Amino acid sequence: MAYDVCIIGTGPAGLSAAINFKLHNKSVIWFGSKDMSLKVQKSEKIANYPGVPYVSGPELNAKFMAQAEEMGLEITDKMVTNISAMRKGFMVLADNEIYEAKALLLAIGAFTAKPLPGEAEYLGRGVSYCATCDGFLYKGKTIAVHCGAEKYEHEVEYLAEIADKVYLSSGYKGSKVDLPNVEHLPAQLGKVNGEMKVTGIETVKGEAHDVDGVFILRTAVAPTTLMNGLEMDGPHIIVDREMKTNKKGCYAAGDCTGRPYQITKAVGEGNIAAHSIIEYLAELDKQ
């Protein structure tokens, strides 16, 4: 059975929408992190959130978490890697499981990372975003892994148990991964090479290695990688005043729709998007 709505993202926009869906008794699958928003969490001081004066990021994020729990909102801690628009609704792939929903809300945050040369080209042909989904394919093989955040280190370690050899590029300082078959690259991953499928990688400094597969573990996937044909303005998803994207039934809210990158803006857009989706679902029911 399809959910009414699938929300992707547990930042302020996703939370704001999720609260409204709950109050309107919509069935929701909400993908994200139990820790809600890393970006809010890492904010030092927030001075411009109406109703909560001068609050620290961790305090505000804790308030958001408590509110989600109090309202019985459930978060599914899985990484969404692909969305297909169907004739009615959407098929969402998260950690290799398929979920269906009638409407979709992208609250996926600002996407700043540029895809690597070759990344989109070889996605599904040696490039993967999900260790638990595709790791088993590389038993005894050689792989490269780009680890974009500390929280993915356990996925690197998981991959190192399967693969024979891992070339590791880290998107932050002080990686704690220390295993005999993991070689820390002296520069970040810069390029994916291939011929029909992945054959190797190069670092940004030009050091090359032959590999059978490349895992790119980032907090965010580019919106257009997530869903084909989504209309963008640079890195931002184009929406109208109702937070509607160019894809029927697909809405977006928060940083992913553009500046200002502000918590207050994000909750406002999440609220608008939720109300638009509730109207959209009512229209669907009439058909």
Added chain:
Amino acid sequence: MAYDVCIIGTGPAGLSAAINFKLHNKSVIWFGSKDMSLKVQKSEKIANYPGVPYVSGPELNAKFMAQAEEMGLEITDKMVTNISAMRKGFMVLADNEIYEAKALLLAIGAFTAKPLPGEAEYLGRGVSYCATCDGFLYKGKTIAVHCGAEKYEHEVEYLAEIADKVYLSSGYKGSKVDLPNVEHLPAQLGKVNGEMKVTGIETVKGEAHDVDGVFILRTAVAPTTLMNGLEMDGPHIIVDREMKTNKKGCYAAGDCTGRPYQITKAVGEGNIAAHSIIEYLAELDKQ
């Protein structure tokens, strides 16, 4: 000297913007009520404001007031009755005083009252929105007053001190005005009659009286009455994703821009509008 920004409205949208202007050191004249938002105040329970779970209207409004005070935001408790766009900036008429500002934010709430037949036609020719501004013109004369909310009763009493006779129509039940020269009309004010200037009124039930002037005391003035040529979609001010109206330098946020009529939406739009205006002012400075 002109202010950087004039904000009209002390609801959630106005507050959200005012906070951001303060943080960016903009000079602001902020018109509205020291009690902030009557609409928030009268909300029974608000369940969908992220960060402040299950809060009563009075509690949330008190939080807003405390935050405004803590940040040193000043509210000017005057009624804005007219705005003129000038070559550079705006001229704002509030209780018969003129204020100038480079940019304008309309956060005036949802406007639901329809103007009366004759109201716009005779505005300034016998019809007035402001007792303290125009009351003195009716010394010893006969006037009609429409009192839209209890808080304007002291203005009715003020007018009754000046005028010889007052026909009073009340937009709510239980008017406490009790004066010998005030006659409570049995039905609401329905029409303003005139010939070049006001000559009389009719109630919605057709009762007619000759009067020299008509005071219409409502919480809100229609946006187009406030500012000529503002582009509307029915009762809502048309804005783009940056909260820009069709008038250069004029932005709008909150309920006045359309549904959903939600506090969360309003603070989000106030935030966006403030950031757009800050950019607009930076552009002006370059010219």
